[in-house]
Amino acid sequence: MLSGTVAAIERFGVFVALDEGPAHPVFPGVGFISVPELSWQRFDAPSDVVRVGQRVSCEFLQFDTWNLEARLSLRAMRPDPFQAFADRVPVGRELRGRVTELVPFGAFVELADGVEGLVHVRELAGPSVEDPAEAVRVGDEVTVVVTEIDRERRRLGLSQRRAAGGAPAPRTV
Known part of the structure; x- marks a missing residue:
């Protein structure tokens, strides 16, 4: 584990001034957290997760010999919510969730904090x-059935069609 202070936030990740860490020829003690390593939860921008000046503790992943900086992970400091979800929810379970994103091939539904699954277009009600x-x-709040859990790729297959109450809640205008 390495600790430091968020020094800069870019659209592609976050630079951390490390308290201790691998030497850098120009910026000693610099670490970098790529966007995917910031959080298990969905976010729009790195500034939604951290702010400049914030103290952070990160897992050391590797030393990047090209950029001469430590690659870090903030999310590795917390349990993976997907794996915890997969431990307690079996395939076939019916759950309620909120639609978070529409894509040409389906809809993503958040079932728990940091856990989303895909309802393929053919499985929509x-x-x-x-x-x-x-x-x-x-x-929309929808009812879905878990049809597949892929722990390795962290993917959930869902079906709204197979759920008893698969339609979205009625809208009020």
Whole structure:
């Protein structure tokens, strides 16, 4: 574990001034956290997770010999919520979740903090849905059934069609 202070936030990651760590020829004690290593949860920008001047403790991943900096992970300091979810939820379980994103091939549904799964377009409720927006909208609360858990790739397959109450909650205007 390495500790330091967030020195700069860029769209591609975060630079950390390390208290101790591998020497850097120009910037001694510099570490870098790439965007995927910032958090298990979904976020829009690195500044949603950390701020300049914030103290952080990170897991050391490797020394980047090209950029001469320590590669770090902030998310490795916390348990993986996907693995905890997979330990307690079996395939076939019906759950409620919130639609977080629509993509051409389906909809992502958040089932727990940091845990999302994909409802493929063919598994959305309704007669022959071709566009996910025909069946659901971002923010809809939906009932889904867990159809697949891939621990290695951290992927959940979901079906709204197989759920008893798979339709989104009625909208109020």
